[in-house]
Amino acid sequence: MGIQTPVRWRSDFDKFVVVSNCERRGWLRWVPSEGEDWNFFWASVHTVKQIFNPDNGIRLGEHQIINHFPNHYELTRKDLMVKNLKRYKKEVEKEGLLAGSEVNTDWLEFLPMTFSLPADFALFAEEFKRYPHSTWIMKPTSKSQGKGIFLVNKMSTVKKWIGVQTPTIRGTIEPYVISRYIDNPLLIGGRKFDLRLYVCVTSYRPLKAYFCNKGFARFCNSKYTAEMCEMDNLEVHLTNVAINKHGKTYNEKHGNKWPLENLRLYMQGTHGHKASDQLFQSINMIIIHSLKAVQGVMVNDRHCFELYGYDIIIDDALKPWIIEVNASPSLSSTTESDRSLKCKVINDVMNLVIPDDFPESRAWANKDPDQPFRNPPQTVGSFELLIDEELEIANKREARMTSMRSNAKKGF
Template sequence: MTKTVLNKKESLTHPGIRRSLFPNVPPYIKFSNGVSKPLPRNIRKLLRWKDSRITPLIVRNLVKNTGFLIKDECLCWSGTWANQIKCVQYKTLHDHQKFNHFPGTFQIGRKDYLWRNIQAMKAKFGERKFDIMPTTYILPQDRKTLRNIWEKTKPEDQYWIIKPPAAYRGDGIKICHKYKQIPKNTPIIVQKYIQNPYLINGNKFDLRLYVLVTSVNPLRIYLCENGLARFASVKYSIDPKTLNDRFMHLTNYSVNKFNAKYVTNSDAQACVGHKWTLKTLWKFLEKEHGINVKKVRESLIDLVIKTMISVEDSLNKSVCTALRSRYNGYEMFGFDVLLDNNLKPWLLEVNVSPSLQSSSLLDKAVKEPLVYDTLNIVGFHIPASKRLSEEELALELGEVLNPVCFDNRIYTVMLTKQEKYKHLNFINKASRNEYLEKILNDLTPDDIRHLIVYEDELTQLGTYEKIFPTAETHKYLKYFEKNRYHNQLLDAWETKYYNCREKGIELLKNLCQQKIHLRVARKNENANLLAF
């Protein structure tokens, strides 16, 4: 895992804008989580945020403080935070519009699809390599298999959890230990119940991890250093008589808040009540239980990376089909993970739209920095104006700056014939050593574009840490369905510059000064979506 911090002096006059590290790359809007000097009026006129009924108050306040005008009905919007849409609707996005989802994320957000993807990885690479999710059966199609397994299982191990495949917040979940308790002719998943959860003060708990994916190809994953530990509000027991007690066996806040014994915790630093911050949990486990927290966190990172790789191929196909610009999409996932009494993490589910509602000061302490850093990492540009020139907008900001507005060339998915040839050449390399050195020789405009967006992301990590790619994550490349050129590119870049980033950045600056990154494929080159 790697966290990169670059102390870059901001040379722009206005605090609401931050420069790219690189010349001839437009600046980014700097989201404000407090009171700051407002952006000039002519800039604010260009910033439109499309509201949604599910837009969290934290997001709404942040974009409003930054200078966006929030509108319910708006065609010329730059950003939105909404529910997932159909793949065909992604094709209607303009190049300068940024949506908070990728197409095809049902592959990870639905429990049945998630299990099928992980099961496929188990079949290909072995049970031990992808033993990250409890054994699951999808009914009705797996009913016969489940019945056979049930009959071979000892009675004391016959504990299963029943879940609707697409529900959330604990809806429809129940524990059973008799086969007759499983509903018939109902689409459900039946999952092996983890009978030996790690307990704190006798209570079961799970972890909510926040994971940001800014690109599918190349795969770029960031894990928030903070999150939530959510406790069941009744002390744990595996006695069959307790299986109907949802306050004992489920850790969802949306379930436990209705228990009269539920204790609210408003202090982000306190180990009290039934919800803690992840940072507080780590300190508690290290100090009070003598746990090697670093090792636990490494196992969580491994789980997150393997989960994303298990759905990478299907996600990539959806992105290639639906998105016409690399600027359009990003995704923040909520991973729910349970630790057993051996501190092995088990993936319970992945939320495509994790709740950002803040019912307490503790929630705000976690979620406000989370949203602030998320929007700054993904990077929003000022949209172009039909009324004012770039020079006029630059003067509005207090200095002559060029460029000022979004440039779709930086996020194009089109490749020149030469770039396609280079991609195919390195994709067909049999070993890592064959591309590690040579792929960085003679960087193409497409190479440079990917690397400058990547390096600009790394200046805004805040509460996030980069977990993929790093100089160590090349060990995961063997699990990808296909060799991806851009994964190879970033692997080679990390290997060469992970401990001397300034040297790599200086190389890119020189290339951007020559505007090589702005050389894009011509239409008559028959460019296609191979860049994805």
């Protein structure tokens, strides 16, 4: 048996959790001057955009894997996520009508009322008139870490914002989304929190996705209040580490975070097992349907996978709401436990998406370009299978065959 060809890895940012996992596997860091192609690329979204730009003429080779789908932004850019979720809901309603029955789509109401600005200003203005005392939250569509976010409860503030916007280099105003603020969040210790959940998609057609049990809850520095005098205090309203780490009450030991398993135990203890289980089942459904919402527009490529960072908030009625989905969830570490968690997540992602005999695997190289590159098991480390359409189709086919055989025996 010959010596296996080493994997050549590449990354355009040096994060310990990526570098350490590659080095621990004995992989070789890709050096352009050596003339060999890279095999595994943990790339930024900007680099991926360049790689998949048709004008560049770049075509990924047989033995190359990269960590983003070409148009991942259909889910991870805030305005496009909103557009795709709204379209998906209409499609589900239409399918029900075509089938001769009206479909209740209340279960798809997991996105707060949201509009794109300035494009949908007129629609937003109508909604604001209906609920003049509501609070709204404004976010730039393409920024992260809480940058550019602020709360508003006056139409004059929104109009003023539109009036002072400076056109970008392209001559357009930077787009924002404005969402109805969840002003009744579930609180723990008087503080608002949200969930950062990791989801790995290995294929969009058929859809195959895994949920990571190593997510965590992120807490605000300051106790929550809906008082107007605290509207500008982001440490009351936002959980982003980039904002809270500079506060006086920020806990450097645990980084204002709880492991997901701790939150589960807390929910079971305070609300009971049934309510807790229902909450996490609802979160799973949010993830599945958000992925289905972009399935039709996503460019499926066997060379690609995606590690998403889902941000979910829970209200005081234990209803989960989607805030946003991140294409590049932070790999920076704020504490030792944070570093350990993220190292584990990346290790499990690599085990999930890379065949044991990669890059020599002929099974991988000969795969249909429109199909996923492997059929992983139900569980890989901290990742558990969330949805596998291929498996669902096979199970339905087997059920039909079983029914046909049973009917044949009965003489039907």
